[in-house]
Amino acid sequence: MRDHFEIRDGDLAGRIGRLEVPRAGVTVETPALLPVVNPNIDTVPPSKLESEFGAEILITNSYIIKKNSHLEKEALDVGLHEMLDFHGAIMTDSGSFQLAEYGDIDTTTEEILQFQYDIGTDIATPVDIPTPPDADREDAESDLEITKQALADAEAIDTGDMLVNAPVQGSTYPDLREEAARHAYDTDLDVFPVGAVVPMMNDYRYDDMVDAIAGAKRGLGVDAPVHLFGAGHPMMLALAVAMGCDLFDSAAYALYARDGRYLTVRGTEHLEDLDYLPCTCPVCSEHSPDDLRAMGSKTQEKRLAEHNLYVTFAELRRIKQAIRDGNLMELVEERARSHPTMLDGYRAMLDHVAQLEREDPASKGAFFYVSNESSYRPEVARHHDRLDRLSAEGTILLTEGGKPSGDEYDEAWRVVPPFGPFPRALSETYPLTAEVPKRLDRDAYEQAARGVARLVRENPDVDFTLAHDDWPASALALVPESVETEPLSTVTETLAARADPLGSDDAASDE
Ligand SMILES: [Zn+2]
Numbered sequence: 326m327r328d329h330f331e332i333r334d335g336d337l338a339g340r341i342g343r344l345e346v347p348r349a350g351v352t353v354e355t356p357a358l359l360p361v362v363n364p365n366i367d368t369v370p371p372s373k374l375e376s377e378f379g380a381e382i383l384i385t386n387s388y389i390i391k392k393n394s395h396l397e398k399e400a401l402d403v404g405l406h407e408m409l410d411f412h413g414a415i416m417t418d419s420g421s422f423q424l425a426e427y428g429d430i431d432t433t434t435e436e437i438l439q440f441q442y443d444i445g446t447d448i449a450t451p452v453d454i455p456t457p458p459d460a461d462r463e464d465a466e467s468d469l470e471i472t473k474q475a476l477a478d479a480e481a482i483d484t485g486d487m488l489v490n491a492p493v494q495g496s497t498y499p500d501l502r503e504e505a506a507r508h509a510y511d512t513d514l515d516v517f518p519v520g521a522v523v524p525m526m527n528d529y530r531y532d533d534m535v536d537a538i539a540g541a542k543r544g545l546g547v548d549a550p551v552h553l554f555g556a557g558h559p560m561m562l563a564l565a566v567a568m569g570c571d572l573f574d575s576a577a578y579a580l581y582a583r584d585g586r587y588l589t590v591r592g593t594e595h596l597e598d599l600d601y602l603p604c605t606c607p608v609c610s611e612h613s614p615d616d617l618r619a620m621g622s623k624t625q626e627k628r629l630a631e632h633n634l635y636v637t638f639a640e641l642r643r644i645k646q647a648i649r650d651g652n653l654m655e656l657v658e659e660r661a662r663s664h665p666t667m668l669d670g671y672r673a674m675l676d677h678v679a680q681l682e683r684e685d686p687a688s689k690g691a692f693f694y695v696s697n698e699s700s701y702r703p704e705v706a707r708h709h710d711r712l713d714r715l716s717a718e719g720t721i722l723l724t725e726g727g728k729p730s731g732d733e734y735d736e737a738w739r740v741v742p743p744f745g746p747f748p749r750a751l752s753e754t755y756p757l758t759a760e761v762p763k764r765l766d767r768d769a770y771e772q773a774a775r776g777v778a779r780l781v782r783e784n785p786d787v788d789f790t791l792a793h794d795d796w797p798a799s800a801l802a803l804v805p806e807s808v809e810t811e812p813l814s815t816v817t818e819t820l821a822a823r824a825d826p827l828g829s830d831d832a833a834s835d836e
Contacts, residue, residue, distance in 0.1 A: 327546075327550075329341075329347070329488065330343070330344050330345070331345075331773045334683060336648040336689065337653050337681050338568055338681050338685070339356070339566040339569065339644070339645060339648050339653050340569070341355065341356070344357070344550050344571070344572075346448060346488060347486040347488075348390040348445075348446075348507040350502040351831060353382045353414055354381065355568065355571040356378070356562070356571055356572070356573065356641055356645065357571070357573070357577070358384050358575055358638060359383050359471040359572060359580075360380055360574070360575055360576060360634065361576035361579065362384070362409060363386070366579070367581070368583075368627060369630050369634065369761065370410070370627065372410045374411070374634070378638050379638065380413060381414065382416065382572075383411060383414075383416070384415070385444065386418030387418065387420070387444065388430065388432065388689065389663075391420075391432070393766065396408075398592075403445060404445035405444050405445045405446060411671055415445070415447050416446070416447065416450070417441050417446040417449055417625070418451060418687055419430055419434070421492070422451055422452070422455065424455070433478075433675075434475045434478040434582070437452060438482050438723050439482065442484055448488040448490060449484065449487055449490065451476060451489065451492070453471075453494060454471050454474050454475075455521035456469070456495065456521055458497045458514075458521070458524050458525050458759045463496055465495060466501065469495060472492065473508055473649045475494040476512050477512075480513060480514065484756075488515040488516055488778060489514045489516075490515070490516045491515070493505045493518065493519050493520060493541045494504045496759070497525075497536070498535055502539065503544040506540070506541040506545045507545075507692050508546045515550075517549045517550065517551050518552035518554040518572075519538055519551060519554060521554075522534050522554065523554070523555035525537070526558070528560065528665070530666070531564065531670025531673070532667055532669040534556075534561075534670065535670050538553065538568040538570060542680070543680065550571045550572065551569055551570050552571065552573070552574070556570075556575075557578070557637060558575070558588065558625040558637075559590045559639075560592055560643060561660075561667065562641060563640070563643075563656045564661070564667070566648075566653070567653050578634045578637060579651070582625075582628075583626050585625070585656065586629070587599065588637065589636060593763070596614060596618060597628065599614040599737055601634075602617075604632060604635070604636060606631070606632055608628050608635065612628065624692070639711075641660075643656065644656065647699055650690055651690045651691075658698060658699070659695075671824075672698065675698060682706055685704075687707070687755075688754075688755045689756075690755075691758070691760060693759070694743070694762050700771070701772070703743075704755075705744055705756075708744045708747070708776065709744075709776050712776060712779045713783050717736070718787060719735030719788070720735050720787070721736045721737070721787055722736070722738070722789075723790065723791045723792070725737065725792060725794045726792055726794070737749070739752060739757075739775060740760065740776075740793070742765055742770050742773035743770075743772035743773055744759070744773065744776060745777055745779070745780070746776055747774015767797050771800045772801035772804055774796070774801065774804050777791060777805075778803055781807060781808060782805070789808045790810070790811065791811075792810075793811045
């Protein structure tokens with residue numbers, strides 16, 4: 326176990342955790358956002374990040390500091406914390422980003438780790454190779470060997486109580502990501518950044534980002550704190566947290582502000598296009614778009630950067646509350662509607678439902694069915710798995726309606742789309758208490774039919790009858806031929822004709 330990271334609460338693969346950073350003497354609550362501080366540019370001072378935005382941790386770049394003789398001297402003389410005037414934890418990058426951008430840097434893992442140690446870094450980074458998306462497989466593999474060597478070099482250095490990152494690379498090859506993650510996890514390094522996802526996000530390839538995270542997570546133990554390097558747009562945070570990322574860093578707040586761009590949880594706006602500011606942060610409460618446009622460029626940049634930070638930190642708090650309430654999935658679904666590529670990311674996440682299912686708590690407050698994708702949530706997959714373990718005997722009516730009191734059937738089970746069949750005794754258990762809309766979609770009925778098929782497959786000797794409420798043909802086609810199907814209205818009429826009252830203990834008719 327990695328004893329510097331403790332998980333307090335979870336939903337999907339997302340979690341609220343506590344990352345102990347011994348060198349800083351602080352414990353950071355995750356998911357956490359690390360604002361990127363460029364030591365050359367003072368957009369929002371670190372002391373303000375701490376006092377006004379509640380930042381517990383930030384990230385800056387040791388390579389930039391080392392390359393500037395003035396900054397280098399100051400950092401060595403007084404240490405990073407005093408130089409930046411920040412009391413929280415400080416992570417530093419190593420120059421790997423510059424390596425990816427410019428193809429060359431003049432430092433090594435040994436040298437830059439020692440430098441990070443000397444300037445008082447709390448979480449340091451070795452020189453890994455951020456292999457871009459779509460690299461040739463051979464290049465991705467040879468880059469990965471260099472990254473593995475960098476991790477070995479980092480392990481060999483005595484860094485005291487400074488934590489050290491073990492970046493996970495592997496380009497767009499999920500199996501390489503998994504292999505890289507397994508290797509990183511087997512080192513004695515401490516924090517696990519998933520690297521080189523920035524080019525994916527810049528191209529709105531959220532599905533590839535999800536696959537990269539999923540690959541990395543498969544290779545890492547549950548107790549590994551995971552950092553999504555370079556990711557901090559509020560629109561994608563819920564998705565990335567749900568996939569199991571704990572740390573994020575954002576240069577976007579400052580870079581976008583410089584460019585007149587305004588972040589929201591639904592995407593990015595240009596200040597020049599805004600007639601209204603759709604936000605309640607102090608900046609947006611006190612200014613109109615015209616006020617901001619009338620400002621000098623430096624002031625405007627600062628105000629926009631502040632808004633961008635407010636909206637990002639607010640989204641993180643919303644995500645944490647969703648984890649506490651057990652409705653992170655609903656938040657991810659909501660964010661998925663903000664852009665078609667976010668929907669791709671969300672659907673890619675649902676492709677990994679079996680993986681998510683392993684970490685997702687078995688019981689939560691409420692399951693809200695809010696879109697056809699809700700049919701593919703981990704809870705539905707888990708219910709289908711559970712059907713294998715439920716014993717059924719004799720003749721069973723699977724019905725969307727009430728309980729018949731006649732003796733035509735040995736038992737009557739409920740059927741609720743998208744879950745499918747279950748014994749009545751389970752009616753009050755999560756997730757079968759789900760709030761489901763009356764106007765359901767095809768996916769929900771088809772998933773329920775798959776549940777029926779699963780139950781039938783496991784119980785070949787039982788006679789099943791399915792009483793359904795007008796299921797679409799595509800769903801009925803998934804019901805095995807051995808099952809007798811009839812519209813619910815027929816069953817109800819037959820029962821009524823026999824003057825058999827419907828069972829009063831039917832939860833579906835309670836409303
Ligand atoms: Zn605002």
